[in-house]
Amino acid sequence: MVRTARYRAVASVYDLVSLEWPVYRLPRLTAIAALNLRPGQRVLDVGCGTGLNLDPLHGALGRTGSVTAVDASPQMLAAARRRAQRRGWHADTFICADMTELPASSLPLADAAVVTYALSLMGEWQAALDTVIEAVRPGGSVAVADLTFAAGRLARPASRLACHLGGSDPMARPWTRLEQRTANVTGWSLRSGHVQVWVGTVR
Numbered sequence: 244m245v246r247t248a249r250y251r252a253v254a255s256v257y258d259l260v261s262l263e264w265p266v267y268r269l270p271r272l273t274a275i276a277a278l279n280l281r282p283g284q285r286v287l288d289v290g291c292g293t294g295l296n297l298d299p300l301h302g303a304l305g306r307t308g309s310v311t312a313v314d315a316s317p318q319m320l321a322a323a324r325r326r327a328q329r330r331g332w333h334a335d336t337f338i339c340a341d342m343t344e345l346p347a348s349s350l351p352l353a354d355a356a357v358v359t360y361a362l363s364l365m366g367e368w369q370a371a372l373d374t375v376i377e378a379v380r381p382g383g384s385v386a387v388a389d390l391t392f393a394a395g396r397l398a399r400p401a402s403r404l405a406c407h408l409g410g411s412d413p414m415a416r417p418w419t420r421l422e423q424r425t426a427n428v429t430g431w432s433l434r435s436g437h438v439q440v441w442v443g444t445v446r
């Protein structure tokens with residue numbers, strides 16, 4: 244099931260209200276750095292939202308690299324597409340689809356994939372993550388950054404509120420599937436445990 248109603252509504256203000264700089268930017272950059280990208284590679288960005296991953300991704304991929312960005316919300320995807328157009332990343336492609344239903348065969352084979360703050364609000368996120376892994380070549384990396392409860396008396400209720408407002412299921416813990424489905428899995432627990440960043444290599 245696709246749950247994007249709130250993202251249709253907030254697309255125009257998402258970058259301002261999403262606590263990007265105080266909370267979520269550092270884990271995002273950690274996830275992308277963990278991919279060890281090289282110029283010219285192709286990366287899959289699932290649940291791409293307004294395209295906040297695009298700048299750091301292209302920082303590593305350069306102008307010869309490209310991003311295939313997927314999102315179920317046309318409004319969020321349009322913001323991501325506009326960002327790429329402004330920057331002149333004309334090789335990037337934007338697919339409006341429910342990732343829990345999209346077959347991997349409809350995606351170009353990628354060198355790596357990143358999913359930030361999206362799997363835990365997808366319902367059947369297992370299907371989406373399996374498709375992401377299938378869409379990456381053997382030896383390529385898949386990085387997931389996602390949300391759960393923070394530890395600590397003040398941080399825990401704040402993390403609960405953040406998950407509630409964003410529609411994330413803090414019990415989903417999608418990174419656990421990376422441990423089952425990929426090799427060389429490494430993780431970082433950030434923001435008092437509220438954000439988990441994990442990366443694995445496709446077998």
Ligand SMILES: C[S@@+](CC[C@H](N)C(=O)[O-])C[C@H]1O[C@@H](n2cnc3c(N)ncnc32)[C@H](O)[C@@H]1O
Nearest residue numbers: 247250290291292314315316319341342359361
């Ligand atoms: C919290 S936002 C994160 C956006 C972006 N990844 C970021 O780091 O800022 C979650 C995004 O996942 C998208 N999404 C939710 N369910 C989806 C699904 N089943 N398939 C594809 N995208 C989905 C939403 O439309 C929204 O843009």
